[in-house]
Amino acid sequence: METPQNLKYTDSHEWVRQEADGTVTVGITDHAQAQLGDVVFVENPEPGRTVRKGDECGVIESVKAAADIYAPLSGEIVAANNELTDTPAKINSQPYEAWMFRIKPSDPGELSKLLDAAGYEKIADADRH
């Protein structure tokens, strides 16, 4: 199970990457895609929408189940990855490249509350048992 060291994580299995321009990119972890199985539909939030940390802002539907995706931070959705409409399976094959959406954070203090790789691995391990 892959958990890149340079990313941050939530306990709902999203990964968060800080970009140079201050936005963050969000996707789901390798553990999450393995639990879900083959992804068939991805519903992304609309760019322009304002979200609060913890808001439901997307859905990933696999053959097996549907999973809600939650905003890891408060802010504005500035981009959504439309490629996933045609190739949802990329979430399974390249979970850390198949980004879902980008947020322009409104509260910089929230970033420090995200988990690091080690913290997330504990959660993933517990989830597997």
Place this chain on the structure above:
Amino acid sequence: MTLRTTPLHDAHRAAGARLVDFAGWSMPLHYGSQIEEHHRVRRDAGMFDVSHMLAIDIEGAGARDFLRHVLANDVVRLREPGRALYSCMLADGGGVLDDLIVYARPGGAYRVVVNAGTAEKDRDWLESRARRSRSDVTLTPRHDLAMVAVQGPNAREKFWTAFPQTRAATEPLKPFHAAEAGDMFVARTGYTGEDGFEVMLPAAAAEGLWGALRHSGVAAAGLAARDTLRLEAGMNLYGQDMDESITPFECGLAWTVDFSNPRDFIGRRALEQNPRRFGFLGLLLNDRGVMRAHQVVRTDEGAGEITSGGFSPTMNRSIALARVPPAIGAGARAQVEVRGNALDAVVVKPPFVRQGRILVDVSRKP
């Protein structure tokens, strides 16, 4: 709780299978991608370990009459050894105890193959009815056999590449016919809507069979692919599409009940006396999303319920089997409540896919 394992358990682990509890057995859900395994069966050849199912051999002078009494389909139609029949086994009230395949074998013997989840129940039921009949019937559950289903347009050819010595006995087999080939019982049956064989053989020979088939280019496929394949093929799953509270008429299996002669089979009177409470048809979702079991279906004639829902990799959209109001027919529009939204669907007559071909009209009507 310790799960039961099949003779192929080690092979599944070595292949990286994701193992899950199915009816008390540790079974492979998939080996990486269930969608890939599904496509492999539709386009080439895949194989399933179905050793968790149970074969029960039924012998004795009273065997035929016994089966004509306990099964809703009529084994008198199996006029020579090797023919097979798909049948429901009913309770006195007409509800389905299980669906199964029955094969006629040499010497007036029969073999039934029942589902894993109902195997004990079925065995107990058959044994108690056999005792009650007081006729010459012996039942032998075959826990010593493993079972592998090899399915796909290239399945039989690849099977013969692996086992050329079986070709003479099994190439002439028509669908729903079986033959003995060495220590293998080979039936041209399946649960995928593709051509292929289901093979029953001594447990000790299972690993060798599995390895030889892999070597001949047959891909291992798990229960998840098995479910999407059978759903596309419009085949029922016991415990989901029907159970003891549902009659064959209410789950699309009226065609498996033989009323053509005055045969007293268990459940007959109840079927003749009780009207059908609902119909059973397929649904094709027009919107993005996945239909799932128990979701509510709304139609102009009233509400229904999805019994089996999922995603069709062949059609790249969601399909389902559903209980619908009796007046509803193919072509009717429906709304399915999926995660709080009313999604647009159309009622179709299953099967959706057979032999790699989409059989329903997939154009999206406005």
